[in-house]
Amino acid sequence: MDTEHLDERLAEKALLRYLETATTDAEDEDALARAIQETLASAAETFHADLMARAPQMLAERRAERIGFQARLYARWREAFDLYEVAWDVAQEAGARFVAKHQAQAAQEHDVAFGVLTRLHGRACHIASEVYSLLRAGQATAAMARWRSLHEVSVVCYLIREHGNRLAQRYLDHEVVESLKALNDYESYRERLGAEPLEPGLKQRLQDRLTALSKLAMYGPNFEDDYGWAYEIVGTKKPKIWQLEKLVHLDHMRPYYRLASHGVHLNPKGITFQLEKPYPENRMVMEGSNAGLADPGQRALISLSQCTITLIASKPDVEVLTTATALLRIVDDACAAFIKVHRQLDAEEREKRQSHTDRDTPSEVDEQNGESTSRD
Numbered sequence: 001m002d003t004e005h006l007d008e009r010l011a012e013k014a015l016l017r018y019l020e021t022a023t024t025d026a027e028d029e030d031a032l033a034r035a036i037q038e039t040l041a042s043a044a045e046t047f048h049a050d051l052m053a054r055a056p057q058m059l060a061e062r063r064a065e066r067i068g069f070q071a072r073l074y075a076r077w078r079e080a081f082d083l084y085e086v087a088w089d090v091a092q093e094a095g096a097r098f099v100a101k102h103q104a105q106a107a108q109e110h111d112v113a114f115g116v117l118t119r120l121h122g123r124a125c126h127i128a129s130e131v132y133s134l135l136r137a138g139q140a141t142a143a144m145a146r147w148r149s150l151h152e153v154s155v156v157c158y159l160i161r162e163h164g165n166r167l168a169q170r171y172l173d174h175e176v177v178e179s180l181k182a183l184n185d186y187e188s189y190r191e192r193l194g195a196e197p198l199e200p201g202l203k204q205r206l207q208d209r210l211t212a213l214s215k216l217a218m219y220g221p222n223f224e225d226d227y228g229w230a231y232e233i234v235g236t237k238k239p240k241i242w243q244l245e246k247l248v249h250l251d252h253m254r255p256y257y258r259l260a261s262h263g264v265h266l267n268p269k270g271i272t273f274q275l276e277k278p279y280p281e282n283r284m285v286m287e288g289s290n291a292g293l294a295d296p297g298q299r300a301l302i303s304l305s306q307c308t309i310t311l312i313a314s315k316p317d318v319e320v321l322t323t324a325t326a327l328l329r330i331v332d333d334a335c336a337a338f339i340k341v342h343r344q345l346d347a348e349e350r351e352k353r354q355s356h357t358d359r360d361t362p363s364e365v366d367e368q369n370g371e372s373t374s375r376d
Contacts (some may be wrong), residue, residue: 123153
C-alpha cells in the first residue's frame with residue numbers, strides 16, 4: 001500500500017462512506033464516527049495484506065544489504081576480529097584442558113572453588129562469544145553492555161580465587177536468594193500472565209533453606225541482600241559491585257563500566273550517546289555501524305584472559321605458564337589491531353568533516369544499513 005498522503009485518502013474514503021450511509025434521522029448522529037471506524041478497519045486489513053505480500057522481497061533486499069554491510073565491516077576489522085577468535089579459542093581450550101586434567105582430584109578433595117571457577121570460566125567464554133557476534137554485526141553499544149557482565153564475572157573469579165572454598169560455597173548457596181526473588185515475582189503476576197501455578201511446597205522449601213542459611217551460626221541475616229554472599233569479605237551491609245571491584249583492584253574499570261551501563265539502563269544518556277556514533281548527532285543509528293568497536297573488543301578480550309588465567313593459575317605448572325603467556329600476547333596484538341582501525345576511522349571522519357563546506361552539517365547515515373557513509 002502506498003502510504004504517501006494516507007491520512008488524506010482515508011479521510012476522503014471515510015467521508016464518502018458517511019455520505020453513502022448517513023440519513024437525516026436522529027439515530028444516525030454517529031454515522032460519521034461509524035464510517036471512520038469502518039474505513040480504518042478496512043484500511044488496516046488492506047495494509048496488513050499488502051505488507052505480507054511484499055514481505056519476501058523486502059526481507060531479501062534487507063538481508064542482502066546486511067550481508068554486504070557485514071562483509072565490508074569484516075574487511076575493515078579483519079585483523080582484530082581474527083585475533084579475537086584466536087584468543088577466544090585459546091582461552092576455551094586452555095580451560096577445557098585444565099578441567100580435564102584436575103577435575104578428578106578436585107572432586108576427591110571437595111574443592112568447591114575449583115568447581116565455581118570452572119563454571120565462571122565457562123560463562124566468561126559464552127559471554128565473550130556473544131560479544132564477538134555483536135562486534136561482527138556492528139553492534140558496539142550492545143557488545144559493550146555484554147562486556148559489562150563479563151567484567152563482573154572476572155571480578156567474582158578473582159574473589160573466589162583469593163578467598164577459596166568458604167567464599168565459593170557462600171556464592172553457590174546464594175542461589176536460593178535469587179530463586180526466591182524470581183519465585184515471588186512469578187507468583188505475583190502468574191494469573192495475569194496466564195502461567196501455570198507453582199509446584200506445591202516449592203516456595204516453603206526455598207524459604208526454609210534461606211532461613212537456615214541466614215542464621216547467625218551460618219551466614220547471618222545480611223546474606224539475603226544482593227551480593228550478600230560477599231558480606232563477610234566486604235564488611236558492610238548490602239555490598240555493591242564497585243566495592244568488590246576495589247577488593248580485587250579492578251576499580252579502574254569503573255569509567256568503562258559506566259559507559260557500558262548506558263546500553264543497559266533506561267537513562268537519558270542511553271538515547272543521546274551511542275558507541276556507533278563517534279560524533280554527536282541527532283539521529284540514532286538503528287542497525288549496525290563499523291564505528292565504536294574498539295572499546296568492547298579490547299575490554300572483552302582483557303576480561304576473558306583474566307578469567308582464564310585466574311582459573312588455570314590456581315594449579316600452576318609449565319603448561320599453564322606457557323598458555324598464559326601466549327594468550328596475553330594474542331590479546332595484546334588484538335588490542336593493538338582494534339586501536340589501529342579505530343584511529344583510521346577517526347582520521348577519515350575528521351578529514352571528511354573538515355572538507356564539508358557547511359561545518360555544522362553532521363555526517364550522513366546510510367538509512368539502509370545504519371553505516372556512516374564516510375566509513376564503508
